Amino acid sequence: MRSVPSTRGTNASLVGLLLLAGLLVSTLPAQAQAIKVTSAVPDTTEQGTVDLVVAIGGDNFGKNSKVSFFVTGTTNPGGLTVKSVKFKDSKNLDATIDVALDAQTQLKFDIQVQSGSRTGKGTELFKVLVKQNGEIPPGSVLDLQATAVTFNTATFSWTAPADDGYDPTSGPAVQYTFYVRKGYDAATPDCGPFTVDVPLGPGDPCGLYYYTTVAPSEPGMTETFVHGYLAPGTQYWAMVRTRDDATPTAQWSVLADDLAHQIPFTTAEFPETNWVVESVDPASTGGEAGDPQLDFDPAGHPVLLYVIDGAGRLATWDGSGWAFEPVGAALSGASCDFGFDPASGQASIAATIFNGNRFKYSLVFYRRTGATADPWAAEPVATGRFEGTGILRFNPSNSRATIAYPFMRGANQVIQVAERIGTTWTSEEVAATAFRRLFGLAFDAGGNPAVTFSHAPDSSHQELGFAVRQGASWPLEIADPGPGAPLTWMTHNALALDPVRGDFAAAAVFSEPVGSSEHAQLRYCERAAGSWTCTTLAETHQGFGNLSLAFSADGTAHLTYQDSTTARFDALRPSGGAWTNEVVDWNIGSKADLVIGPDGQPGIAYRGRFNAVTYLSPPDPVRFARRTPTP
Numbered sequence: 001m002r003s004v005p006s007t008r009g010t011n012a013s014l015v016g017l018l019l020l021a022g023l024l025v026s027t028l029p030a031q032a033q034a035i036k037v038t039s040a041v042p043d044t045t046e047q048g049t050v051d052l053v054v055a056i057g058g059d060n061f062g063k064n065s066k067v068s069f070f071v072t073g074t075t076n077p078g079g080l081t082v083k084s085v086k087f088k089d090s091k092n093l094d095a096t097i098d099v100a101l102d103a104q105t106q107l108k109f110d111i112q113v114q115s116g117s118r119t120g121k122g123t124e125l126f127k128v129l130v131k132q133n134g135e136i137p138p139g140s141v142l143d144l145q146a147t148a149v150t151f152n153t154a155t156f157s158w159t160a161p162a163d164d165g166y167d168p169t170s171g172p173a174v175q176y177t178f179y180v181r182k183g184y185d186a187a188t189p190d191c192g193p194f195t196v197d198v199p200l201g202p203g204d205p206c207g208l209y210y211y212t213t214v215a216p217s218e219p220g221m222t223e224t225f226v227h228g229y230l231a232p233g234t235q236y237w238a239m240v241r242t243r244d245d246a247t248p249t250a251q252w253s254v255l256a257d258d259l260a261h262q263i264p265f266t267t268a269e270f271p272e273t274n275w276v277v278e279s280v281d282p283a284s285t286g287g288e289a290g291d292p293q294l295d296f297d298p299a300g301h302p303v304l305l306y307v308i309d310g311a312g313r314l315a316t317w318d319g320s321g322w323a324f325e326p327v328g329a330a331l332s333g334a335s336c337d338f339g340f341d342p343a344s345g346q347a348s349i350a351a352t353i354f355n356g357n358r359f360k361y362s363l364v365f366y367r368r369t370g371a372t373a374d375p376w377a378a379e380p381v382a383t384g385r386f387e388g389t390g391i392l393r394f395n396p397s398n399s400r401a402t403i404a405y406p407f408m409r410g411a412n413q414v415i416q417v418a419e420r421i422g423t424t425w426t427s428e429e430v431a432a433t434a435f436r437r438l439f440g441l442a443f444d445a446g447g448n449p450a451v452t453f454s455h456a457p458d459s460s461h462q463e464l465g466f467a468v469r470q471g472a473s474w475p476l477e478i479a480d481p482g483p484g485a486p487l488t489w490m491t492h493n494a495l496a497l498d499p500v501r502g503d504f505a506a507a508a509v510f511s512e513p514v515g516s517s518e519h520a521q522l523r524y525c526e527r528a529a530g531s532w533t534c535t536t537l538a539e540t541h542q543g544f545g546n547l548s549l550a551f552s553a554d555g556t557a558h559l560t561y562q563d564s565t566t567a568r569f570d571a572l573r574p575s576g577g578a579w580t581n582e583v584v585d586w587n588i589g590s591k592a593d594l595v596i597g598p599d600g601q602p603g604i605a606y607r608g609r610f611n612a613v614t615y616l617s618p619p620d621p622v623r624f625a626r627r628t629p630t631p
């Protein structure tokens with residue numbers, strides 16, 4: 001058996017954590033004034049059934065006394081069970097204890113004996129050795145520190161323990177779990193440091209937690225980890241646990257038993273910004289979440305479409321407040337897009353309707369007619385199996401409504417592009433396979449539709465694919481093959497036309513294929529005469545997502561995206577100017593729909609999804625952010 005030295009003992013009392021066993025003692029003297037627990041034999045044990053002899057000092061028990069026996073500690077000694085207690089002689093008790101394989105190890109426990117109103121206690125008399133299935137648990141993280149803290153992220157470092165305690169010859173551990181919970185304040189008086197009563201993981205009402213599968217480094221190396229999803233100006237507590245490679249059941253390092261295993265930290269205040277953010281409709285909290293859609297009406301007012309409990313709703317800014325209008329169309333919160341028809345000035349919606357069968361959906365185009373009896377006319381576009389939401393745009397050359405949507409043909413997913421010519425819808429298939437329902441839609445200067453999508457040439461990686469209609473064909477272009485391993489998984493993309501250059505630009509996010517976006521890169525690409533040039537805008541270990549790209553009339557590129565829980569905005573000035581970065585809002589949890597208003601200023605519609613404690617379900621109300629002109 002191998003063991004490592006105990007890093008600390010436990011000497012603070014807790015409520016008894018193991019069930020007591022009672023007995024009647026009839027051979028003791030009638031008078032007794034004090035109880036002292038002086039020793040336990042054996043004082044150390046491994047897993048299994050243990051027979052303890054507990055020595056009692058001081059005066060003895062009274063005649064026919066009922067005696068209770070406890071094992072306590074400052075950390076939860078889970079896995080210890082008191083099986084029986086019996087009188088041995090006037091100075092000793094016999095106790096049988098089962099020590100399970102998952103019992104807390106390397107910690108000393110107190111033994112307590114109670115008779116009537118008298119209690120005797122022996123501190124740190126009983127210790128469970130480090131042995132579990134013949135393996136030594138991994139070492140605990142003892143030097144965790146926050147090295148950099150922003151308004152919504154914190155960077156931590158610590159020394160990597162070993163697979164077996166701190167023995168470097170045993171090699172690295174297998175996995176870390178990083179825990180964060182909110183600190184105490186007036187709104188959350190029960191929050192604060194981790195204790196034995198705190199459930200680890202999403203069950204903690206004060207908790208944010210982050211689980212990572214990244215392999216620990218060699219023992220003694222410095223680890224670095226960035227944790228996001230935090231609120232500005234808020235105190236938190238952080239802790240790390242380590243897992244080893246024991247079989248058949250992996251083992252974890254000890255829970256935090258004092259403040260040496262965890263640290264407090266406080267996030268910075270939210271920075272000043274050029275954006276004005278407001279909650280549009282308090283009633284939009286809950287129900288079907290969905291992603292709110294944004295456009296500007298002919299009068300230049302922002303209008304948002306969103307769904308509450310299966311019912312569509314339009315919110316229009318009238319100059320002093322938001323006015324609300326129900327939408328008489330069958331909508332699903334996550335499967336609709338919205339815009340204003342430039343020819344008629346009426347609102348229009350593209351919606352995917354579920355018909356009760358996973359292989360049968362309807363893609364429907366709704367246009368507002370203004371009629372009193374039936375203000376929304378429905379036009380069927382297509383039926384079949386659609387893997388996600390269609391994108392609705394109006395062709396600036398001829399005002400035709402155009403919808404790009406993902407369509408399953410057998411085992412293959414392709415993109416269909418449907419156009420409304422007169423009152424008839426015609427569809428054609430883009431001559432390239434798509435993957436994971438990710439795509440963008442825009443038009444070239446001649447009015448030809450173009451799409452971007454996640455293209456998968458094989459099972460090992462994905463690329464940013466692009467196709468623009470040329471006559472009757474859609475030739476495939478690879479706009480960005482991606483940065484390469486390990487960032488081989490494309491999670492988001494967006495497409496827009498630069499009106500000054502007269503060609504397209506696209507943005508995409510590539511991440512690791514684990515699907516958790518723990519490591520991600522944001523890239524921006526420009527097309528010129530059929531060739532693409534791509535640059536990296538940012539890289540993170542928390543993840544980017546929910547892209548939206550648009551151009552103003554002077555050729556300025558506007559890009560908004562989610563960085564952790566933060567909505568960020570990048571602007572690339574024309575004529576090769578530098579990118580500028582602004583923070584919009586610290587709380588975003590849906591796709592941000594970015595549209596340039598008639599005044600040339602961008603607006604963004606999205607939902608909040610986080611607070612100072614955790615991920616919100618149902619989400620926060622729909623939000624609208626408008627950029628104010630800088631002096």
